[in-house]
Amino acid sequence: MKNVLITGSTKGMGRSIAIAFANEGLNVAICSRNEKELLIFKDELEQIDPGVKVFAMKADGSNKTELLNFAAAAEAEFGFIDVVVNNLGTFIPSSILNDTDETFQTQLNTNLMPAYELYRFFGKKMASAKKGHFFNICSVAALNPVVQAGSYSVTKYALLGLTKVMRLEMQEHGVKVTAVIPGSTLTDSWKDAVVDPNTMVLPEDIASAVINIYRMSTGANVDEIIIKPAPGQL
Template identity: 80%
Template sequence: MKNALITGSTKGMGRAIAIAFANEGLNVAICSRNEKELLQFKNELLAANPGVQVFAQVADGSNKTQLRDFASAAQQQLGFIDVVVNNLGMFTPTSILDDAEDTFEKQLNTNLIPTYELYRFFGKTMAAAHKGHFFNICSVASLNPVVQAGSYSITKYALLGLTKLMRLEMQDHGVKVTAIIPGSTLTDSWKDAVVDKNTMVLPEDIASAIINIYRMSPGANVDEMIIKPAPGQL
């Protein structure tokens, strides 16, 4: 049985992706800072598909030590990690000149560095095995900067650049790397806004796209997939 590790696992896109992989028959490794939410979600996944294993560990993915401890423990518990979904992220809607002193650092530690660290942790193992798939959740802000979210845009630009570099490093080793580039998606980033869900991308749409890419033949890699709201960006 194959194994998938998902960061930012208990809410929004990460939650939908974890459910999709469990339904696909993969064991899943999930983490969250909130132990109660994490254990509740673990039970939901096991109830949805009793045939899979769910490894859950309390961890702050923006903390390098906790992130690496989670990755190591998941590998030890489940075995070879076939899929890594770098979903952890945060959105701060301020222009750069209005950023707090720690805004940029927090977003680097959440939106970019965890993907770098998990690539370094799992990349050589995947390359040696000539299999595996990294999915990095980028943003349309990776393509067109959002002035009202300057630091976020910078980190997402960097994440897309890292993804391209990962793909080039891995393509001779049979390891796939895909950038998922969502537009306005109904996650907690919009919890204080009044929106019509029928005008937005849903987390389940992102999960569906990832599963269908995962199902492709060994010789096919989706470099980038852009998923925007049908009526246009909000």
């Protein structure tokens, strides 16, 4: 049985991706800062398929030490991690000149650092095994910057750049790397806004794309996939 590790896994896109991989029959490793939410979601995932193992660990993915402890514990529990989904992210709407002193570092630690560190942790193992798949959940802000979210755009640009470097380093080893680039998606980032769900991408849409890419033949890699609302960006 194969194993997937997902960051930012109890809400939004991460939650839907975790459910999709459990339905696919993979063992799932999840983490969250909120232990109560984490354990409730663990039970939910275990109900999907009794044969699927779920490893849940309280951890702050934006903290390097806690992130790597989670990665090591998941590997100790499952063995080889076949798929890593770097989904953890935060959206802070602010122009760069109006950022607080913490805004940039917070988004670096959440939107970029986890993908970099998990790549360093799992990349050589996947390369040696000649198999594996990294999914980095980016944003259309990595293609067209949002001036009302300047630092967010910068960190998502960096994440897309990291993804491209990862792909070039891994392709000779048969390890796949995919940038998933969502537009306006109905997640907690929109919790304070009044929006019509029919004008947005749903987390389940992102999960569906990830699973269908994962299912492709050994020789096929989706470098990037852009998923935007049918009526256009909000």
